[in-house]
Amino acid sequence: MKKSILVVEDELVTQELIKHALINAGFDVKITSKGKEAIQIAEDEHPSLILLDGMLDDIDGTEVCQALKKHISTTSIPIFMLSVRSDENHQLTGLELGADDYITKPFNPKILVAKINAAFRRAHLDHTDFSSDDVITHKGLVMNLADFSVKLDGKLLNLTPVEYKLLFFLCKHPGRVYSREAILEKIRGEDVIITERTVDVHILSIRRKVGDFAPNIITVRGIGYKVAEE
Known part of the structure; x- marks a missing residue:
């Protein structure tokens, strides 16, 4: 059965570009x-x-994303935000509202097609690093x-699926430094085409969402990231 993709875009040229690429790749559009x-x-x-698209005629794309992620029947549908805006704050807004990627x-x-195919291939977690009975407790974070819950000192936090997998992976290996490439391979699949x-x-x-735990997520200049040891 073909995968179906809903394209929400108000630019006709971009519509046609995406439509032809997706149809040629075997998707229903x-x-x-x-x-x-x-x-x-x-x-x-x-x-x-x-x-x-992040900017539509009737309502902003971020509002659409927020509405879809709040509704129980659509919350699990992957969303790729498309935008001419490349500034960090706009990307953060989309990702914090639950978008799975920002292009x-x-x-x-x-x-674009490669990213979509990779998203479908990584639909399930890599069980070599994630198993259903795993529970991590680290400096008040559980x-x-x-x-798929995450709590800090008993308070429930709200992370997107990608944020959850990223934090889980780092917390499972405290003290160990991982490059951006290594993190991408573990949480999103080796075949995904995406910028570091x-x-x-x-x-x-994640740092904005985890409050007092944020200082434990350490940037290692020139290499990548780690979570501090106990």
Whole structure:
């Protein structure tokens, strides 16, 4: 059965570019230029993935993303945000609202298709590093893969799936430094085509969300990141 992709884009040229690339890659494609209509389509048809422009005519793409991630029937649908804006704060907003990736325009259609295929291939966690009975307790932080919960000193935190996997991976190996490439391989799959800068954006977002635990997420200049040992 073909994977279905909902494209939410109001630029006709970009619509056609994406449409042809996705159809040639074997996907079923539906296109809308309206954010409100996109929400309704997603609720009714449950596409396999959504490509969402950050700036639409009727409502902002971030509002669409937030609405979809809050609704129980659409919260698990992967969302790739598309935007001409490359500033860090805008990327953070999209990722913090639950977007699975952020792609700046203009982009190469082949790379877009590769990203989408990689997202589907990594639908399940790598069980060599993640198992359903894993529970990590580290400096007041408790992460439980059985229910994908994360708590700090008993308070429930709200991380996106990618943020959760990134923090879990680092906390499972405290004190060990990992390069951005190594982190990407572990949490997103070796075959994903993505810039290392995305790791930095996710780390910044995690630090904002974990409060007092943030100083334990350490940047190792010129190498990557680690979580402090006990």
